[in-house]
Amino acid sequence: xGSLSGIIQRPLVAAAAVITASVSADVSERFSxxxxxxxxxxxxxxxxxxxxxxQEERSLWxxxxxxxxxxxxxxxxxxxxxxPNVDLxxxxxxxxxxxxxxxxxALRSVYQSAELAKASKPVAFTIGASLVxxxxxxxxxxxxxxxxxxxxxxxCVSEKNRTxxxxxxxxxxxQKHLKKYADWYTSKGxxxxxxxxxxxxxxxxxxxxxxxxxxxxxxxxLADWLDEEQKKNLVFHTFSNTGWLTYGAILEKFxxxxxxxxxxxxxxxxxxxxxxxxxxxxxxxxxxxxFLKKSSVATKGSASSSYESNGINISQPKPAATETALxxxxxxxxxxxxxxxxxxxxxxxxxxxxxxxxPSCPQLYIYSSADRVIPVEQVExxxxxxxxxxxxxxxxxxxxxxxxxxxxxxxxxxxxxxxHFMNNFVLSCCHHSS
Numbered sequence: 092x093g094s095l096s097g098i099i100q101r102p103l104v105a106a107a108a109v110i111t112a113s114v115s116a117d118v119s120e121r122f123s124x125x126x127x128x129x130x131x132x133x134x135x136x137x138x139x140x141x142x143x144x145x146q147e148e149r150s151l152w153x154x155x156x157x158x159x160x161x162x163x164x165x166x167x168x169x170x171x172x173x174x175p176n177v178d179l180x181x182x183x184x185x186x187x188x189x190x191x192x193x194x195x196x197a198l199r200s201v202y203q204s205a206e207l208a209k210a211s212k213p214v215a216f217t218i219g220a221s222l223v224x225x226x227x228x229x230x231x232x233x234x235x236x237x238x239x240x241x242x243x244x245x246x247c248v249s250e251k252n253r254t255x256x257x258x259x260x261x262x263x264x265x266q267k268h269l270k271k272y273a274d275w276y277t278s279k280g281x282x283x284x285x286x287x288x289x290x291x292x293x294x295x296x297x298x299x300x301x302x303x304x305x306x307x308x309x310x311x312x313l314a315d316w317l318d319e320e321q322k323k324n325l326v327f328h329t330f331s332n333t334g335w336l337t338y339g340a341i342l343e344k345f346x347x348x349x350x351x352x353x354x355x356x357x358x359x360x361x362x363x364x365x366x367x368x369x370x371x372x373x374x375x376x377x378x379x380x381x382f383l384k385k386s387s388v389a390t391k392g393s394a395s396s397s398y399e400s401n402g403i404n405i406s407q408p409k410p411a412a413t414e415t416a417l418x419x420x421x422x423x424x425x426x427x428x429x430x431x432x433x434x435x436x437x438x439x440x441x442x443x444x445x446x447x448x449x450p451s452c453p454q455l456y457i458y459s460s461a462d463r464v465i466p467v468e469q470v471e472x473x474x475x476x477x478x479x480x481x482x483x484x485x486x487x488x489x490x491x492x493x494x495x496x497x498x499x500x501x502x503x504x505x506x507x508x509x510x511h512f513m514n515n516f517v518l519s520c521c522h523h524s525s
Contacts, residue, residue, distance in 0.1 A: 228289075229305075234251070234277050234280045235277050238277065238278055238280035252280065253323045254357070254517075255282040256284075258286065258330070259328070259330060260288070261330040261363070262332070262377050264330065269285040273285050279510075288337065326357055326517060327341075327356065328362065329361050329362065331495050332365070333377070342449070342450070359450070360454075360455045361455065361456045362458075363459070363495045364465055367442060370469075371425035371429055373466070373469075375421035375424075375425055379414060380463075386411075388463055389462075449477075449482065451482070453483040454483070455486070455487075456474055457508060458470045459489040459497060462493065489501060
């Protein structure tokens with residue numbers, strides 16, 4: 092994660108050069124693309140393609156928010172975002188024209204009263220579209236209005252409305268990748284924040300740099316929201332090692348800023364993690380999967396599985412020669428980097444927080460025996476230790492689905508586990524009313 096300090100960038104570029112010289116042109120192309128991504132990330136965020144803009148616009152929450160709900164969130168006035176230019180060209184299919192105009196008028200008033208330090212050029216949007224805010228690490232998604240009528244008792248609706256689920260993305264994930272998770276939570280009546288760290292921010296990490304400031308900004312945002320009302324709570328949903336370590340960094344900041352914030356964390360859902368130690372093999376597998384994306388063996392599920400008396404046997408595909416070479420180089424690279432004193436100390440602090448100083452809230456671990464990045468043995472060992480420490484832990488092994496792909500592989504089981512965990516372990520009033 093971001094704890095590699097500024098020293099990670101140059102050695103990794105050197106590692107890329109070794110791979111380029113020793114293996115196929117495929118790896119060369121992928122590292123060339125990676126370097127282009129790192130250098131071009133700023134321009135891409137400022138001038139996205141038209142098709143990308145449309146896709147991103149649909150993922151944001153502004154068009155789905157009633158002005159009355161947004162006005163209730165006093166922390167909105169402290170969020171730095173562009174002032175939208177409203178173009179009333181079409182009606183919103185979900186409401187009457189009169190309601191649309193009234194809501195947009197009030198919405199614009201809220202935005203115009205915000206503190207717009209460092210705001211970019213105003214972004215135009217039409218009714219039925221969403222506001223695109225470039226260069227952001229997190230987004231807020233409000234509950235769907237229809238969820239209010241489907242959430243059961245009024246006390247349950249109220250508790251969900253006072254709960255924010257914070258989704259912490261995996262290495263290389265983007266806001267669009269977290270949208271399906273956010274959509275599920277908002278359809279149930281929860282507020283959601285989706286947080287991602289771009290690959291280039293992780294690779295060029297520096298103490299006090301952009302990645303660290305983005306996490307700090309998220310922590311301050313959450314603290315402001317919690318400060319509004321004592322009954323407001325948080326649930327964290329982390330993905331892979333990057334999301335897991337980000338969660339640890341957030342808990343550290345909570346402890347330093349205001350230890351009472353730890354008590355406001357009412358649940359933690361861990362998808363495709365954790366690893367309790369800084370393991371070079373795990374880091375190599377994670378970065379390889381992020382570099383190669385769909386061509387990585389980590390994205391492939393098990394070919395077959397069999398159940399025997401001594402456990403579960405999983406038949407897994409083998410990596411291509413280029414990926415094998417990449418894994419070898421990255422593993423040697425991280426064997427050096429993760430043992431550098433400064434890096435090792437920083438990681439040890441975060442991992443210690445996650446192992447011994449988690450909030451006293453229920454935990455849900457979603458993992459798979461077929462995961463090629465996070466070893467199933469390490470996940471299950473961590474679960475055992477958390478139970479020994481007195482935590483209430485629920486776990487579900489998806490057996491054959493690949494890394495951070497459990498929702499897509501089996502959406503029914505995934506959402507059933509989330510529903511059961513939230514209703515029976517996190518939301519006490521919903522549990523009592525059921």
